[in-house]
Amino acid sequence: MGDNLMQYQFPDDFWWGSASxxxxxxxxxxxxxxxxTVWDHWFALQPGRFFQQVGPQDTSTFYRHWREDIALLKQTGHNSFRTSISWARLIPDGRGDANPQAAAFYNQVxxxxxxxxxxxxxxxxxxxxxxxxxxxxxxxNRQVVDAYADYAAVCFELFGDRVRHWFTFNEPIVPVEGGYLYDFHYPNVVDFKRAATVAYHTMLAHASAVRHFRKSGQxxxxxxILNLTPSYPRSQHPADLAAANHADLLFxxxxxxxxxRGHYPEELIALLKRYGQLPASQPGDDELLSGGIVDLLGINYYQPRRVQCRINQVNPDSPFMPEWLFDHYQMPGRKMNPWRGWEIYERGVYDILTNLRDNYHNPxxxxxxNGMGVEDELRFLRNGSIEDDYRIDFVRxxxxxxxxxLAEGSRCLGYHIWTFIDNWSWTNAYKNRYGLVQLDLATQRRTxxxxxxWFADAARNHGFDEDAR
Structure with a gap:
């Protein structure tokens, strides 16, 4: 690309990177x-729930190849990179002293x-x-909330002299949905009241970690990091608009x-009260939550949520579920990822940023x-490299x-793709590949x-031309 000004130029200090x-x-x-972890336990119990019975021990081996992988981060233009600390690795009993092997590993990384x-x-x-x-x-269990806060404090003490950007949770609604509503994560419960309790306690844990962080003075x-999925109504009919609002409140x-904002929407509280699903609170919770307002919001976005009002009556004897309040809607003519089955709606990321600017004081x-999963990606192997123009188009x-x-005033500071290298993805294992780098599972070779x-060029030039591949 050279040093010429790109058609789409981003700030010099824009974060270019990936997440894992x-x-x-x-x-x-x-x-x-x-x-x-719950994943090791569930895989031991039900390996058939995992694609091709590939479990959590068969990931992309960062524990052994971290130095090589970080060199590839540099090669692909990263100036920032998000990963997580394993609570079960750092503090194997959940509470207590840090595991020296884990502390040494994370310090090296x-x-x-x-x-x-x-x-x-x-x-x-x-x-x-x-x-x-x-x-x-x-x-x-609120004891686990307290244990998580103690774990967070250990992390800040061990690594806070060098880590300047911390996040309490990634997509905290996913364990709620997967583990307590829709049976795609362990412990495979279908119970909205328990789901609401898990969600509430997660935010108490978040606020407790924020409190520890600010007390540390580091x-x-x-x-x-929240997966914000805009809820688009089928039409402007009041019933469809109400359905979209309910989906937005819940998810x-x-x-x-x-x-x-440091508190829950009154409309959400009233909704859960109406259906008898409000979790129990304790004195001091409101004060704790009010202190949990974040310095930085991470936004995960993959696809929109399209909804309509229910077209059939709810069975009153069925367990209460979010779908009592809306139906999903498949919009005709939508653009699809043919290899993953998800809708591609690029404008959604703009709508999220605009909503944050207009309604949340532009945080x-x-x-x-943000990323694109593709099944059987080896079909696009040419001369030893995956020619994934579809992913370039998606990101661009x-x-x-x-x-x-950004031009309209958003305070968006960067873009991280999911993900750097093809990695293990929960029950889907390696079915869908997302990486900028191909992983050969048999040899662990990275390409x-x-x-x-393309990403390296965009990062180094602080931008790109619209048709650049």
Whole structure:
């Protein structure tokens, strides 16, 4: 591209990078004195629930290849990188002293990132509850909330002299949906009241970690990463608008409002009261939540949510579920990812940023995940490299909308793709590949894809031309 001004130019200090997580990349799932997480436990119980019976021990081996992988981060233009610390690795019993092997590993990773000029963004929890804590009830138990706060304090003490960007949770609604509503995560419960309790306690844990961070006085900033999925109504009919509002309350504002405003929407509280689903609170909770307002919001965006009013009557004897309040809607003519089955709607990222600007005082934020999964990606292998023009188009079109939001005053500070290297993805294992770097599972060989080369050019030039591939 050279040094000429790009058609879509981003600030010189814009964050270009990617996101990952400990349970999806580290490997050594029961090595290095790490204790089992819910994923290790569930895989041992029901390996058939996992694609091709590939479990959490078979990830992209970052625990062994971290130095090589960080060199590839540098090669692909990263100036920042988000990963997570494994609670079960750092504090195997959930509470108590830090595991020296884990502390040494994370210190090495942080130091090497900094040595390569890559700013570490560290997340404290990415769906990986230690079984020692799940045995107590997980997020249903306030003792686990306290244990998580203590774990966070240990992290700040061990690594806070170098880590300046902390996050309490990634997509905290996913364990709620997966574990307590829709049966795609352990413990495979279908019970809205328990789900609401898990969600509420998660935000108490978040606020407790924020309190510890600010008491530490180490500087830097702390935030949370939310998957914000705009809820688009089928029409402007009042019933469809109400359905979209209910979906927004349950799936977006249930975490967004306490994170940015320090309290829950009164409308959400009234809704849960009406259906007898409000979780129990205790004195002091409101004060704790009010202190949990974040310094920085991470935004994960993949696809929109399209909804309509219910077209059939609810069975009153069925368990209460979010779908009592809306139906999903498949919009005719929508643009699709043919290899993943998800809608592609690039404007959604702009709508999120505009909503934050107009309704939440324009917080400091960044796109913390955005990416395109593709099944059987080896079909696009040409001359030893994956020619993933589709991924380049996906990223570029989303960034064009980010650029527009910036021009209109958004305080969006960066863009992180999901993900750097093809990694293990929960029950889907390696079914869908997302990486800028191809991982050969048999040999563990890493090969930069065409998208990785494009991303490096965009990052180094602080932008791109619309048709650049």
């Amino acid at each position: 997580s400990a349970p999806q990349t580290e490997g050594e799932s029961l090595g290095g004195a790490k204790s089992p 942080i130091d090497e990132l900094l040595a390569q000029g890559i700013t570490p963004f560290i997340n404290l929890f990415h769906f990986d509850m230690p079984m020692a804590m799940q045995a107590l009830g997980g997020w249903e 500087g830097g900033e702390i935030g949370i 977006n504002r249930s975490f967004l409002d306490p994170a940015l 400091r934020c960044y796109i913390s995940e 079109e989303h960034l064009i909308w980010v650029h527009r939001a 930069v894809k065409k998208s990785g080369r």
